Amino acid sequence: MKVKNDFGDYSRNFITDIPAELESEEALYYKNTIPRFPEEAVYIYSFKQNRMVYASGWEEVVGYRDDEINMLAIVNMSAPEFAPFSHDLNDKALQFIHNKSKDLERYSFTIELKKIHKNGSQVPIIARVGVFSSENGKIDAIIGRFQINRSLIFGRVMRYAAYGPEKEKFEEELNKILFSHLAISNKEKEALSLVARGYSFKEIASELNVSHSAIEKRIIPLYKRFDVKSLTHLVSFAYDNFILPLLAIVQIYYFNI
Template identity: 55%
Template sequence: MENDFGKYTRERVSNIPFDSNDPVYKEYSNKVPQFIGQAVYIYSFEKNRMVFANGWKDLLGYEDVEITLLKIIESTSKRHFNFSNELNDKALQFLKNINLNLDKYSFTLEVEKIHKNGDIIPLFSRVGIYKSHNGNILEVIGISERIHSRKLGNIMQYAAFGPETSSFEESLNEQLFNQLAISRKEKEALELAAKGFASKEIANKLNVSQSAIEKRIIPLYKRFNVKSLPHLISFSYDNYIL
């Protein structure tokens, strides 16, 4: 498989694991919460390598001492690979322009990873800013866990969070428009539409304007090549969105 990394990500990701003798690793081993069923990593852009990893043996079959950010990226399944990397790329580009409260920003995505043994593992992953200084991202943290409740389809699902959540997610929506993906806000409106609520009712429930709801749902017609709301809802069930 040819790896189609975004330029911003490609220039900032290495294949270097953590150093167990590094004082930072020892500090994070005592500091970072570790839960059964979750795998965690912290990647340092200053050191250009992992500085902490835990739980990857159970999740993807890799020892913590061998897992790298490049390996995590490359383990993405073929059908999710390009979008996953495009999302990482666009999110980091957006965040490099944020100067305040960087550590309060994060994004989530549902993505298929390939286990070391070749099995496909559906994951829910969250990536956030772990450490920053003067508007510069120093470290990111990623937390992943297996999705047991349902299958993943061809349509990627993602969400953005932070003090500027609306502009963050809207920026991603605009830049990822041509990808087969759906954001948290779009899915939220679609779920209510699937239950039979009209745009005005959905707007009231979500405390936004009716035009805001239309801006979330109508673009999905073109993106998913459907002709009507019933077609969109049917498509969403067929592709495990709903």
């Protein structure tokens, strides 16, 4: 499989195009112990071995056999309109986690995007990537789950979320770095959904058990990012770009394996 090296600048130092050896003892162990849902593809990529060590379900999801799929291909098969944001998110999330040394397996992020199938069609995906294992305070391997979700409706805004022991700091750092993109985090969507229901900033702060200034930091930057002039305009923009209606149906997949 030929892939272009247009992935993120930071990630390029850690990612290769070497597929998994599916008959290896390690891969067979993962095959027997890691659950996979219908229309879901799973991978485990080892930074220690600089290669994919497990892959399952990829032909069903994007048309590539499990023994040919590799990390570069997965990163670079994002649809063109999603690729720049996806590359930056991968880069910045990996950078953030590389600076942590405790509870690494609890960090992950999700993104909604379209991937390009081997036949050229576009596949709506909810992807979740997290730390699979660590050693001596450093990431050893990551796990990714890519679930087809045909109910997703995409607007111009990229949707993502961050998880982990320092969830708020993780998401805040991503927000700062990804500000130039038309994107919205799960935390920002949460606050915006309450705005749309008529809550004041004070009421939202009480509902979410955070400070008034924390809500301002979630909502006010959206004015500039989405080029809107008022809360009414912001809510209208959110509906027009299918941000708010999706709040109830976004699916989250946890790595309790």
